[in-house]
Amino acid sequence: MNAELPDRAAASEEIVVFKDVVKSYDHRPVLDGVSFTIRDGEHISLCGESMSGKSTIFKIIAGLVQPESGEVRVFGRDILNIGEREKQKHLQNIAMQFQSGALFDSMTVNENIMFVLDETRHLPKKEKQGRIDHLLKGVNLLSARNKYPYQLSGGMKKRVAVARALAPTPRLALFDEPAAGLDPVTSARIVNLIKDLVAEHQMTIMVSTTDVQLAMRFSTRFILLKNGHVHADAPWPELRDSDDEYARKFLSRALNA
Ligand SMILES: Nc1ncnc2c1ncn2[C@@H]1O[C@H](COP(=O)(O)OP(=O)(O)O)[C@@H](O)[C@H]1O
Ligand SMILES: [Mg+2]
Structure with missing residues (x-):
């Protein structure tokens, strides 16, 4: 059980559920059996080296990319098996800021x-x-x-x-590396804006980042990807103090950078 989460989260609605999700590009698996659950009101950081599949996960949640296998439920709906019209409706419940920011x-x-x-x-x-x-x-x-x-x-x-x-x-907001390439002042400004709005509207958010400092400011929980799997899924102090060398290194390297 996650010590940082209020009891409310344990009992609250499942917003995003991934079960054994597999997605490959050109026969190379990017996600190789990814599972996690995000509940109403949680603030999650999706971490991992670049090319670890963070953006792919967001695109799957938004219904823009179809995995080969596994189960994906968003707001309780099986979004891998819904029609185009329903998909459009689905998209309206999700705020997305993609890396390309088109x-x-x-x-x-x-x-x-x-x-x-x-x-x-x-x-x-x-x-x-x-x-x-x-x-x-x-x-x-x-x-x-x-x-x-x-x-x-x-x-x-x-x-x-x-x-x-x-x-x-909307109820669920996905931010794909919101501060990448920005100067520290602008980046802090964006973080604060997101935090204010999220608190004001009680949104559930997922933020993908390679920046651990940023992740710590946003989230109650880190999901750390490695080799197509969820390598760790825990609050960051727990990761920092764990026996998991990869997680510790990921955190400390980024913190000392
Ligand atoms: N449309 C695509 N076609 C081919 N390969 C892709 C495509 N999208 C992503 N990939 C590959 O999948 C891997 C993971 O990408 P991505 O999900 O963008 O990771 P991250 O956001 O963590 O950097 C990368 O190796 C990337 O090149
Ligand atoms: Mg990305």
């Missing part, structure tokens, strides 16, 4: 976020704009609201992508 090139920053809000929430326009202002302020981009993606730096685009992912405040 924005719509033909829309301004403000329009990019408004588009997502229009798709998923039925709020008065004024309230939507208020939410956008709050988000853009959080990522320090209010002054860039009327700019197009080609006018932004890579770091700015990433910040817009994070703001856009959080805009509809």
